[in-house]
Amino acid sequence: MSLEKKTALVNHLIDDLTARCNTITNELYSLSESKKSEQKSSAGDKFETSREMMRQEEEQLQKNIIKLRGQIADLQRVDLEKDFDQIEFGAYAETSMGDFLIASGMGSVTFNGKKYFCISLASPIGRKMHLLQSGESFKNNTGKVVIEAIY
Numbered sequence: 263m264s265l266e267k268k269t270a271l272v273n274h275l276i277d278d279l280t281a282r283c284n285t286i287t288n289e290l291y292s293l294s295e296s297k298k299s300e301q302k303s304s305a306g307d308k309f310e311t312s313r314e315m316m317r318q319e320e321e322q323l324q325k326n327i328i329k330l331r332g333q334i335a336d337l338q339r340v341d342l343e344k345d346f347d348q349i350e351f352g353a354y355a356e357t358s359m360g361d362f363l364i365a366s367g368m369g370s371v372t373f374n375g376k377k378y379f380c381i382s383l384a385s386p387i388g389r390k391m392h393l394l395q396s397g398e399s400f401k402n403n404t405g406k407v408v409i410e411a412i413y
Contacts, residue, residue, distance in 0.1 A: 268354045268413050269342045271363060274373050275380065276337050283330045290323050336366035336382075346412045349391040351383055354413040359404065364388060 297316050339352070340363075346353040355362045361378050368380035381388045390400040391409070399408045 265342065265345060265413060268363070271354075271373050271378060272337055272340050272342060272365075275363075275368070275371065276334055278371075279330050279334045279337070283327055283334070286323050286327050286330070290320060290327075293320050293323070333366040333368060340365050348393050348395045349409065349412060350393065355391065355409055356411040358406075358408040358410065359402065362387075362391070364391070 293316055297313070341352050344352065349355055349364060351364055353364045355364065361376070363378055363380045364383060366380060367382040367385055371378050371380055383389065383392055387402060390402065394400060394409050396409055396412050399406050401407070
């Protein structure tokens with residue numbers, strides 16, 4: 263993988279996360295409007311239950327936005343100009359297990375028909391990979407994993 267492809271992957275991830283953040287922001291706005299328009303009825307318990315459910319949903323959406331914004335910030339910190347010689351934050355690694363972007367723990371993502379693993383250095387596999395160089399290996403629960411190339 264070249265630096266151009268790494269840049270394209272990071273930009274795709276930022277765009278995807280930004281779109282998801284915008285969708286959640288719109289959901290929060292709709293929820294806020296629903297809360298404003300809801301009238302207190304004679305069945306007070308039903309009204310209070312409905313308000314509480316909306317509050318919980320709003321809280322969950324706000325947590326999701328915070329998480330997405332954190333992931334976006336992590337990806338924006340990736341040095342797209344640097345060609346790495348060891349696994350560290352911002353590196354892209356091709357391994358015998360698959361391709362990894364070391365930035366933010368997003369799990370498995372698909373881009374241009376290919377599967378990538380987006381992990382943080384704090385993850386178990388990220389800790390095992392940290393500071394390894396091309397040709398070195400580590401043990402995972404699936405066996406030996408070889409670092410084939412780093413960008």
